[in-house]
Structure formats: C-alpha cells, structure tokens
Amino acid sequence: MATFVLVHGGGHGGWCYQFVARRLRSAGHDVYTPTLTGLGERSHLVSKDVNLDVQITDVVNVLEFEDLHDVILVGHSYGGMIITGVADRVTDRIGHVVFLDAANPENGQSLVDVAGPLMEAARAGGRVVDGVELVLFPGNDPMGFYGVTDPDQIDWMKPKLTPHPWACFEQKLVLHNESAMRTIPQSHIVCTETLPFRDVEKLKADSDGRVWDIDTGHDLMISEPEAVTEMLLRVI
Known part of the structure; x- marks a missing residue:
C-alpha cells in the first residue's frame, strides 16, 4: 500500500482530485487531498497574510500531524511550487515527487518567474477585495485557462473554483x-x-526518464482521471 498526498493548483481545492483519489483508494492506497489556505472550502480564510510559505506549511502540517512517511507527493500546476517547498522542508518524509503538468521551480524562483506570461494574464483579470489582491476569478474564462471542454465537467467545476491570492504566485521559493x-x-x-x-x-535527466504525457487539457486530473491514475500507479 502506498500513501499519496495530492496537491492542487491555483484557484482549485482538494475537490479537484475526487476522481483520481477514488481510483487510487479502490486500488488499496491511502490518499490525502488537502486544500490550501484561502481556497475551496477554506476560502473564508483568505487574507493578506496568505502566501507561498503559508500554503507550503499547509501541506507540511498534513504530513507531520498525520505522521506520514515515504509519501508519493503529487503537485498540479502551481502545486509544483508547493511540493518542491514541502520536499525541502520535510525531505525525510517524501519517497517520490510527481509534477502533474506542474511548475518545476529552481531555488529563488516564483511562479511568475516560471510562467510569467500566463501569470501576468491572470493578474490582468484580478482585483483587490478587502485589501487582498486576488486573481483567477472563476468568471474570467477559467475553462480556457484550465483546458476543460466537456460541458458536464465544466458544470461540475465552476461552483468550486475560487480566486487565489496573488502573493502566492509572486513570492519566491526559498530552499533550505x-x-x-x-x-x-x-x-x-x-x-x-x-x-x-x-x-x-x-x-528526463532529473527523473531517470520518467516523463509521460497525456493528450488533454491542463486540468488532466479532471479530464483524464483514469490515465492520470494509471501513471501514478507506475510510480509505485
């Protein structure tokens, strides 16, 4: 039995992994799908203090309080920033890191550094709410950004998407x-x-050749959960 911790990307929540998590659990594995502070069911906690470090700590705390070891840590999109930080903070708890169409940052980089044009486009549709700069508002053509085309999947996603604090994307990752x-x-x-x-x-050099692709949109855990699950099982 393996232990998976699945970390979502910007504007999402742990909810986005429902279809993958269900399949992994059916195969006999433990799965955790934390939601980062200020997003999803934790959107009521959004504040000017929420940044990359806070959201890295969200996941570090899951590993520590659940006493998880040899974790397969998966990050989607912005989640690549998170899992890189988590792997740095609690290296001894991580068995494998999986970047799911994700940012793959170097020390000292922010998501803006990694994906500048996309992030600036996201910022153009943002606004300040209660003193917090937020981006990725669901009404600003999110499906084009996330690559989801199936009408049923779009209807399922829309009510769950939440705006994301810009500070998370702008803060640089510091590795210790x-x-x-x-x-x-x-x-x-x-x-x-x-x-x-x-x-x-x-x-390929960094992963001993473990680079696999799926012909689908950016939110591949929603559009192709079976293919994503099959590839995560390869990691085991």
Missing part, C-alpha cells in the same frame, strides 16, 4: 535543504500540448 531534496526520485506527467514549452531532456 536543496542538496538532500534533489536526491528524492521524481516523475513528470504533462499535457502533450505543453511539451514544446518544456526542457524535456532536462526533465
């Missing part, structure tokens, strides 16, 4: 234990359409 963290095995599951924008040879 990088040399040890980089020894953790990693895998990359990406969307076929994003491959031309990635350094595939570097990804």
